[in-house]
Amino acid sequence: GKGTASGAGSSGAVGNGQSQHVSVEAHDMKFTPNTIDVPAGTHLFIDVKNTDTGGMVHDLVLASGATSGRLSPGASGTLDAGVISASTDAWCSIAGHKQMGMTMKINASGAAPAGGAAAVGSPSATHATPDPNAQMTADPWDAALQPAGPETEHRITLDVTEKEVEVAPGVRQLRWVYNGQAPGPVLRGHVGDKFAVTLINHGTMGHSIDFHAGALAPDGPMRTIQPGEQLTYDFTATKSGVWMYHCATAPMSLHIANGMFGAVIIDPPGLTQVDKEYLIIQSDHWYGAQGEGNDAARIGDGNPDAVVFNGYANQYDAHPLPATVGNRIRFWVLDIGPNEPISFHMVGGQFDTVWAEGAFRLECGYQPAAGVDPACGTLGPGGSQTLSLGPAECGYVEMVAPEAGHYKFINHVMSDAEKGAHGTLEVSAG
Ligand SMILES: [Cu+2]
Incomplete structure (x- = not known):
């Protein structure tokens, strides 16, 4: 009819x-x-x-x-x-x-004009926003690092799942995670170590992994695998660094922003022991609606809602990282992006050692010829105020806290610090 x-x-x-x-x-x-x-x-x-x-x-x-x-x-x-x-x-x-x-x-x-067809590319107009009155209820991501162990072969299984987590006070988002956490597990070893990784996809869509720590043809090991599938990814770490790993399935901006990243630390030969080592991984968020993942339509706009350390806005203000006066503290820093750079700075601190992308920018502020403390103290003539890194760049800085107090470590790109790339180093008198 x-x-x-x-x-x-x-x-x-x-x-x-x-x-x-x-x-x-x-x-x-x-x-x-x-x-x-x-x-x-x-x-x-x-x-x-x-x-x-x-x-x-x-x-x-x-x-x-x-x-x-x-x-x-x-x-x-x-x-x-x-x-x-x-x-x-x-x-x-x-x-x-x-x-x-x-x-x-x-x-x-021959139809009447369409009245209510949804426009393509206009997902939820509303996205989650942090609640200024809310507290952090998630467990902090443990930034403290353990030294590399004696093993030279590392066997790791990474299970990919998709789950809802809190990423800022009052903000819950869907995250795609390696072994249940974003950032994923930290792997650490020495130059020459072999890594045998099994990646298993328990998610609902294709995922993959790309280890910057190993050089190889990406075609096989970095391929996307479907839900229920697994692959093995073997590499040898021939060069030192804080190497990013991440999902390489398109669109990568979304898979990375949704939590599919982590770090492989390959110690530079001769790396000295220090009193404390912390790892700070910066990434950026474009919140989707509450309980959903990052808003894929907005990732390209260059204006993230949050820039965070280790997956959660301001988490180390809620849970400061401890140190003691006189401690030599090393911060390893990795910028995951997907888009934002970092200019890592310690309010009240000065770095006497800066290593980035495979080489020292500043070595120990320490010059034996100048009669400066050979234990690499605070008295060296050279100093550094930031470690600046673009996405997928890495490095470490060292400092000695001169007195007790609350030192703020921040991304000195100030609007990013104000969006969550901010934490506290709480130095006690000991
Ligand atoms: Cu993925």
């Missing part, structure tokens, strides 16, 4: 008695074709085939909520779009894929 369709809702859809099947391929972050034209009133079925050669899972979801279901590479599914009474949008709902171009337009010819 003929009738008058009004509005875009399926409840008002009146069929024209026709049905149509359209074939669509999902591949390389796009749909082919990416527009479908049907006469208004047609009952549309979309046969979706995932022809991706990059190992990505995809789906097709309509604004109405109709879905093909998740399709592994090579798989097909039919989406029953119902009677199309007005033009509407469709997209891949796998995190970040819509923002990378997996959108589709279904045009209903």
